[in-house]
Amino acid sequence: MRYRTIGTDAATRREVSVLSLGAMLFGTVTDEDTSYAILDRYVEAGGTFVDTSDNYAFWTNGGQGGESEELLGRWRRSRGVGDEVLIATKLGARPLAPGTSYTDNPEGLSAKVIREAAERSRERLGLDRLPLLYAHIEDRTVTLRETVEGFAELVAEGTVGLLGASNHRAWRVERARAIAAAAGLPGYEVLQYHRSYLPRRPDLPSELDRDGDVGWVGPDLASYLRAEPQLTLVAYSPLIRGGYVRPERLGEGYDLPSTPARLAALEAVAAETGATVNQVVLAWLMGGDVPSIPLVGASSVAQLEESLAAVDLDLTAEQRARLDTAG
Incomplete structure (x- = not known):
């Protein structure tokens, strides 16, 4: 395994593995025994994120949210896992009532919600301190200042370490960070968005916001990350839910003129390296001009093994150039 440091403050920064494991479906779609086996193998391979x-x-399965955190808490206790594994969680997008969703009835990012939701997450995970806590989606019903101060209070109390944002517009991330900096408060240092080798069509709305490209790394966010190298990008859905293996799953979001050429470049580099197409995508993300920590899901140990092998795949400068310019 390879590692990198996230965060800049000595009190909260952490060294984490360059491949993160997503536990979204653990405890629901992925049963407990399988979830434990995947987690065990990830840690055995040196995974810490x-x-x-x-x-x-x-x-899923009549869930209300929190099932994944509860499973991780049980796994931690059964294995004696401590702070060596950083478990990051998010708040703000849990539906307030069964049968509703984060698009129409989210808990939001008020100071009250931040405090109460973080406490519930700590209880489910069995942690005294959440080492990384994200604002999951935007909340326009409260001021950014209230959200910034709500998170900062928990950091000051020692119940939260690093702060992050997911699925926010780049300008709102920058505004929140500026508010925090001006007040001498901790701000967002880790950003979690969808990013993959294939670019997404910018003209299609996001399920998170019907008016814009919220949720994935577009040109504005990529430019922002290049200008702020101290920020860490965690790239979710890097393999587009199996779309590189089964292109019919890509859907209209990736129906761009450049897609065939980029898929052909991936196949060529995979053949040259003896790697799978998925492994080339993950290696490209880890070492790109905007270095990313891929956040991979796995429903079996075999799927995880494929992703783990990407950590040791070193693409040459020529291969990267070909991938970057394809299409």
Whole structure:
């Protein structure tokens, strides 16, 4: 395994593995025994960065959210796992009532919700301190200042370490960070968005916001990350839910003129390296001009093994150039 440091403050920064494991469906779609086996293998391979949320997975099996956190808490206790594994979680997008969703009835990012939701996450995970806590989605019903101060209070109390944002517009991330900096408060240092080798069509709305490209790394966010190298990007859905293996799953979001050429470049580099296409995508993300920590899901140990092998795949400068310029 390879590692990198996230965060800049000595009190909260952490060294984490360059491949993160998503636990979204653990405890619901992925049963407990399989979830434990995947987690055990990930840690055995040196993995130290597990991702969840307080709303995972409210949309499955009659769930209400929190099932993934609860499973991770049970796994931690059964294995004696401590602070060596950073478990990141999110708040703000848990539905307030069964049968509703984060698009129409989210808990939001008020100071009250931040405090109460973080406490519930700590209880489910069995942690005294959440080492990384994200604002999961935007909340326009409260001021950014209230959200910034709500998170900062928990950091000051020692119940939260690093702060992050997911699925926010780049300008709102920058505004929140500026508010925090001006007040001498901790701000967002880790950003979690969808990013993959294939670009997404910018003209299609996001399920998170019907008016814009919220949720994935577009040109504005990529430019922002290049200008702020101290920020860490965690790239979710890097393999587009199996779309590189089964292109019919890509859907209209990736129907761009450049897609065939980029898929052909991937196949060529995979053949040259003896790697799978998925492994080339993950290696490209880890070493790109905007270095990313891929956040991979797995429903079996075999799927995880494929992703783990990407950590040791070193693409040459020529291969990267070909991938970058394809299409």
